[in-house]
Amino acid sequence: NLDGYGLRVAVTSGGCSGFSYGLDFENQEKPEDTVLEIEGVKIYVDRSSAAHLSGTVIDYVAGLQGAGFKFTNPNVKSTCGCGTSFSA
Numbered sequence: 861n862l863d864g865y866g867l868r869v870a871v872t873s874g875g876c877s878g879f880s881y882g883l884d885f886e887n888q889e890k891p892e893d894t895v896l897e898i899e900g901v902k903i904y905v906d907r908s909s910a911a912h913l914s915g916t917v918i919d920y921v922a923g924l925q926g927a928g929f930k931f932t933n934p935n936v937k938s939t940c941g942c943g944t945s946f947s948a
Contacts, residue, residue: 866895866902871912875945877938879912881931912948 868886871879886904889895894910896903905913916933936946 866904868904868906869909869913869918870906871909875940877940877945877947879948880945881929883929 862885865885865887868882868884870882870884872882874880886902889902889904890906892907894905894907896905912935913933914935916931916935919930919932921927921930933946933948935948937948939946
């Protein structure tokens with residue numbers, strides 16, 4: 861049961877290009893969070909991730925290669941070959 865939960869969106873160090881995205885369920889705001897509410901869902905973003913996520917569009921896509929979240933981020937300078945990490 862995920863009543864009361866929102867989605868934490870984060871940028872973490874890692875991957876071959878330097879940064880990667882993280883998504884997790886969250887039910888509590890932290891003091892440094894920016895909290896958005898979109899269509900009734902709370903989105904939690906910590907201060908350090910917010911700088912890398914400014915202007916980012918997150919969409920859920922399904923296709924022949926599977927389904928998942930797609931990040932369109934204007935701050936990205938390059939991505940790795942497999943597309944799971946990026947540099948900014």
